[in-house]
Each structure stands twice: as structure tokens, then as C-alpha cells.
Amino acid sequence: MTDQRAAQQSALAGNLQAVTRIEGKGEPKIGIDEFMSVAERFGFGPETLAGIRDVVSREPLDTGPFLANYYANLSQTxxxxxxxxxxxxxxxxxxxxxxxxxxxxxxxxxxxxxxxxxxxxxxxxxxxxxxxxxxxxxxxxxxxxxxxxxxxxxxxxxxxxxxxxxxxxxxxxxxxxxxxxxxxxxxxxxxxxxxxxxxxxxxxxxxxxxxxxxxxxxxxxxxxxxxxxxxxxxxxxxxxxxxxxxxxxxxxxxxxxxxxxxxxxxxxxxxxxxxxxxxxxxxxxxxxxQLGKMPAVVDRFRRVKRAITERLQTYRQVVPQKLNDADGEVGYALRFFPESIELGERLLEDLRARNVGASMRGHGGRPDWHIYHSMFPITLRTGATAASCSFNCAEYRRHAGERTYERGQCPVADDLFDRMISIGLNQWYTETDCANVAAAIDQTLAIHCTPDAGAPGWR
Ligand SMILES: Cc1ncc(COP(=O)(O)O)c(C=O)c1O
Structure with missing residues (x-):
């Protein structure tokens, strides 16, 4: 071996030794502080946060968790x-x-x-x-x-x-x-x-x-x-x-x-x-x-809605939302259509006065992303650039012409959305809560509408 080659070999051995003996000791990229930030986001008070920090700080974290779906060294993310x-x-x-x-x-x-x-x-x-x-x-x-x-x-x-x-x-x-x-x-x-x-x-x-x-x-x-x-x-x-x-x-x-x-x-x-x-x-x-809790949540909503609707009388001027599957819906709201917007406004005022959380979002011409003619900016038919595809495709325009989105195109939706009253329900209502809410709704309806056993029923 030449002297030069021997010197190179010895320098290389030294470097290798140096690499295997790194002294810098890092901290986990995602560690206790990040965990505490999540705990803080839950809204825990300072005392609880201090207690949590005290306990979790004793956990050996090594390089810390890898919070991604892929390449995580876990049996299941x-x-x-x-x-x-x-x-x-x-x-x-x-x-x-x-x-x-x-x-x-x-x-x-x-x-x-x-x-x-x-x-x-x-x-x-x-x-x-x-x-x-x-x-x-x-x-x-x-x-x-x-x-x-x-x-x-x-x-x-x-x-x-x-x-x-x-x-x-x-x-x-x-x-x-x-x-x-x-x-x-x-x-x-x-x-x-x-x-x-x-x-x-x-x-x-x-x-x-x-x-x-x-x-x-x-x-x-x-x-x-x-x-x-x-x-x-x-x-x-x-x-x-x-x-x-x-x-x-x-x-x-x-x-x-x-x-x-x-x-x-x-x-x-x-x-x-x-x-x-x-x-x-x-x-x-x-x-x-949460997904594990979903069936129980849905059952509670259904029970609450049933406990309320079975207590309501039917009225000539009010039509409940038609249900395509009354037992299958997630009953977190009770919806009905008064025969006019004016009647709806009176019902709304009285329901709220009785502390029932009701809304009538469609009337009054306020824009609302839940109905086609207000789905802005779809209604503008703009793309990110003038040539963006979708509405502006030459190909599309040649065959379909100009497509517009304006009130009047879906008249049933226009009418029902304007008159719809929606009452939000709470899955945690007790039987007494349900009876009280039902009584408040029924009293309100009885003041403004005519009881009619033949009118469409609540489900
Ligand atoms: C019917 C419906 N579709 C889609 C979405 C959009 O969901 P996200 O806000 O998670 O994008 C919503 C949200 O409210 C919704 O109600």
C-alpha cells in the first residue's frame, strides 16, 4: 500500500468512528408541548393542564410519535x-x-x-x-x-x-x-x-x-x-x-x-x-x-323526536315534512310548512317566546347556500380562469348552450324553502323535556291554527 493510500484509509476509519459516535441528543419533533397544545384546545383549565403535563412528562417518548397515516411504525394507524x-x-x-x-x-x-x-x-x-x-x-x-x-x-x-x-x-x-x-x-x-x-x-x-x-x-x-x-x-x-x-x-x-x-x-x-x-x-x-358512538347518538335523537311528535295534534294550516323513512331518519330536527310565510313568522315569534329553538331560514330573500338559486358562486358560473372548464368548456357550450341558475327553475324548492320552519332537537332531552317541548309547540300551533284530526300527521 502506498503511503498516500494508507493515509486515506486511516482518515476514513477516523471519520467512520466519528459518525458512529454522534453526541448531539435531540428532542422528539412532536413531544409533550404539542400534546399539551391539544389538551389546551380541549379547554382544560390551568390546574388540569399542569396535572396532565406532570403525568405525561414521565412517559419515555424517545423520538416522539409520527402523526401520519403512512410510514408510521404501528400495527394500525x-x-x-x-x-x-x-x-x-x-x-x-x-x-x-x-x-x-x-x-x-x-x-x-x-x-x-x-x-x-x-x-x-x-x-x-x-x-x-x-x-x-x-x-x-x-x-x-x-x-x-x-x-x-x-x-x-x-x-x-x-x-x-x-x-x-x-x-x-x-x-x-x-x-x-x-x-x-x-x-x-x-x-x-x-x-x-x-x-x-x-x-x-x-x-x-x-x-x-x-x-x-x-x-x-x-x-x-x-x-x-x-x-x-x-x-x-x-x-x-x-x-x-x-x-x-x-x-x-x-x-x-x-x-x-x-x-x-x-x-x-x-x-x-x-x-x-x-x-x-x-x-x-x-x-x-x-x-x-365518535363513529363508535354514532348508533347510540342516532337512537337518542330518534327517541326524542318520537316522544315529541306523538304528543302533537294535527292542524289544518300546517304540513309536516314528508319522511321517506320515518324510522330511518336521524331525527335531530322537526320540520313543517305553515301555509303562508306570514303564518310562519307568527309561529316563529311565539315558538321563540316559549324558548323553542326554531328557525325559518329561507324567507326574506337572504342568500343561503342550501338552495340552488343562492349557491354562490355556482350561480356566477365562473372558473378560476376565463378558460376554466365546467360551464365554460367550448365542448359543453356547443352541445348544452348557456346554463343558468335562477330562482323559478325549481318552484317546489323555492316555495317550501321559504316557508319551512325547523326546530332543532337535543339528543339528551329527558321524557319531561320532550313533554315540555311538545307542549310549547302544540300551544303555539293551537293559538294560530285550527286543530284538524284529518290533517297530515306528525311522524
Ligand atoms: C350536504 C353537505 N354536503 C357537503 C358538505 C361539505 O362538507 P365539508 O364542510 O366537510 O367539506 C356539507 C357541510 O355542511 C353538507 O351539509
Whole structure:
């Protein structure tokens, strides 16, 4: 060995020794302070926080937890546990936890084949996000009028179907469920996919089946305001392997869910550039517990609603919301239609005076994202750029012309939304609370309306 080579070898050995003897000792990236920040967010007081810090500081944290769904060195992450529980609870083959209900809908529409030049039939009453997700998938929403259940009227779907229609998107409205059998029959007859938006009725059932499991894909928002949800989250359910692949592809752009990430596509349309709607581990940690509680929550709401409605008399000037499945709805609100807006306003005032939490959100022309003619900025038909697809596709315009969204196009929705009174119920009402709330509602109705045993009944 030359002297030079020997010197190089000895320098290398020294370096190796130095590398194996790193002295710097780090702290976990996610450690006690981050954990305490979560505890603080729960609203615990200073004494409790100090107690928690004292106890958890004694836990050996090593490098700290890795709060991501992938590459976590665990037998099961919280996101995986949430998805597994969703499959068990709803009885479906595939569940994807995502970051929002809007993300779930966007993934669902792309999976279903919505793209430039296509249309999706959405209900005139629902929520802006359903139609917005169609636009994000570059499709065009076409609104279908509702019936007295406030859900899409199955009898009005067929005239809206064109050769551009790809899917129907029935939405569950505030705890109630759409009339799924005739909707599915139309969809199957015309070869259309059904994307259910069940954000407002998680745990609702139609003829014994959970909503979200009847169509091809079920979407849920599990944000803080929903029946299940911690902060911001979403859930997508499907039994269809290919729809699951494609929804994953949109929601998990990198293909991280695939066992072999760089394997070539197995079929046309399996792989494409998606985005990242991944659910966070912290959200999943809350949601997996909440989903476990969902059946009991829904049972309590149903019991409360029944205990109230069975105490109410029927009145000539008031029509309760039609229920497509009275036993299956999640009864967190009692809704009815007074015969006029003026009567509604008088009822509202008296209900509130009796401390009943009632609202009549449609009247007075205030914009509201729950009805098609106010779904701003869908009504503007703008894209992020002048050339953005959806409404502005040359291809779409050539075949479909100009599509507008204006009051008057869905007259039943316009009328019912204006007159609808909604009374929010609380799952924790006792029998006495239910009796008191029922008495307050009944007294109010009795003052302004005529009792009529033959009028439509409460359920
Ligand atoms: C029917 C419906 N769809 C979709 C969404 C959107 O869900 P997120 O806020 O989680 O995106 C909501 C939220 O309120 C909703 O009510």
C-alpha cells in the first residue's frame, strides 16, 4: 500500500468512528408541548393542564410519535382504524377517510367519471358543496326540484337526463333521507352512477339500509357540526373496487395506498394525477371514537323526536315534512310548512317566546347556500380562469348552450324553502323535556291554527 493510500484509509476509519459516535441528543419533533397544545384546545383549565403535563412528562417518548397515516411504525394507524370501523359499521368493502366532505365528493365525482362536458343531477335543496364538487371535477350541476320531503323528487329526474349525464347525487337533508329506491331505479335504467351525499344524515337508514351504502359511492362530511366529527374530516364508502381505486387516486395523488406504488396501471383510468385530501391522524383519533358512538347518538335523537311528535295534534294550516323513512331518519330536527310565510313568522315569534329553538331560514330573500338559486358562486358560473372548464368548456357550450341558475327553475324548492320552519332537537332531552317541548309547540300551533284530526300527521 502506498503511503498516500494508507493515509486515506486511516482518515476514513477516523471519520467512520466519528459518525458512529454522534453526541448531539435531540428532542422528539412532536413531544409533550404539542400534546399539551391539544389538551389546551380541549379547554382544560390551568390546574388540569399542569396535572396532565406532570403525568405525561414521565412517559419515555424517545423520538416522539409520527402523526401520519403512512410510514408510521404501528400495527394500525388511527386513520386505518377509522376506515376499518367505517367498513364494519356500514357493512361496505371500502372506506376512505379524507380531510373534508367536499374532498370526499370531489373524489367521488372524479371516480364516477365526471369531467369536461358532463353533467350531474343535484337536488335543488342540499348544500353548495355537492354542486361545487361537480364543478371542481369539471362537470356541470343540473338541479332537480324536490318534493315535500325536501329531497330530490324521483319523478322529476328523467326529464333532466341528457347524453352528457354521468351521475345523480341525492343529498340527505338535515337528518332525513331521500327516496332511494326510485332514484336507484332511474339510475340503473339510464346507466348512471349514484353518489349519495349523506353529510347531514350520518347513521340514517332507508328501508333498513344505511344511507351512503345504497348508491355507488356514499360521501359524508364529518366536520365538527355533523353527527360524527371532531373538526374537519370526510368519509367515502363504496363496494366497488374500481371506484375505490379512482377515488383514492384523486384523494391520494401520490398513489401511496397502492401496495406497489410504481407498478403500471392495471386498467385505463386507474392512475392519474390527483391531489391530497388525506385525513389527519388527530382527526381520525377523534372520529374513530365518535363513529363508535354514532348508533347510540342516532337512537337518542330518534327517541326524542318520537316522544315529541306523538304528543302533537294535527292542524289544518300546517304540513309536516314528508319522511321517506320515518324510522330511518336521524331525527335531530322537526320540520313543517305553515301555509303562508306570514303564518310562519307568527309561529316563529311565539315558538321563540316559549324558548323553542326554531328557525325559518329561507324567507326574506337572504342568500343561503342550501338552495340552488343562492349557491354562490355556482350561480356566477365562473372558473378560476376565463378558460376554466365546467360551464365554460367550448365542448359543453356547443352541445348544452348557456346554463343558468335562477330562482323559478325549481318552484317546489323555492316555495317550501321559504316557508319551512325547523326546530332543532337535543339528543339528551329527558321524557319531561320532550313533554315540555311538545307542549310549547302544540300551544303555539293551537293559538294560530285550527286543530284538524284529518290533517297530515306528525311522524
Ligand atoms: C350536504 C353537505 N354536503 C357537503 C358538505 C361539505 O362538507 P365539508 O364542510 O366537510 O367539506 C356539507 C357541510 O355542511 C353538507 O351539509
Amino acid at each position: 388511527k386513520v386505518q382504524a377509522f376506515q376499518e370501523l367505517a367498513c364494519e359499521t356500514f357493512g361496505v368493502r371500502h372506506a376512505i377517510g379524507v380531510s373534508s366532505g367536499t374532498g370526499a365528493l370531489h373524489a367521488a365525482f372524479v371516480a364516477a367519471g365526471v369531467g369536461p362536458g358532463t353533467e350531474v343531477i343535484c337536488p335543488a335543496i342540499g348544500f353548495f358543496a355537492t354542486a361545487a364538487a361537480v364543478v371542481m371535477a369539471n362537470g356541470v350541476p343540473v338541479f332537480c326540484d324536490v318534493d315535500a320531503s325536501l329531497s330530490m323528487d324521483p319523478a322529476k329526474i328523467v326529464p333532466l337526463i341528457t347524453d352528457r349525464t354521468v351521475a345523480i347525487a341525492p343529498t340527505c337533508v338535515m337528518g332525513s333521507v331521500p327516496d332511494m329506491d326510485p332514484i336507484m331505479a332511474v339510475a340503473r335504467q339510464h346507466g348512471l352512477k349514484v353518489v349519495e351525499d349523506c353529510a347531514q344524515s350520518c347513521g340514517g337508514r332507508y328501508r333498513g339500509r344505511y344511507v351512503g351504502t345504497i348508491g355507488d359511492i356514499g360521501c359524508f362530511s364529518i366536520s365538527a357540526y355533523k353527527i360524527v366529527g371532531g373538526g374537519e374530516g370526510g368519509l367515502l364508502l363504496t363496494d366497488d373496487e374500481r371506484l375505490w381505486d379512482r377515488a383514492n387516486c384523486l384523494a391520494e395523488g401520490g398513489g401511496l395506498w397502492r401496495p406497489e406504488r410504481f407498478a403500471p396501471p392495471r386498467y385505463d383510468g386507474e392512475l392519474f394525477c390527483g391531489t391530497n385530501y388525506r385525513m389527519s391522524e388527530l382527526e381520525a383519533a377523534v372520529d374513530v371514537v
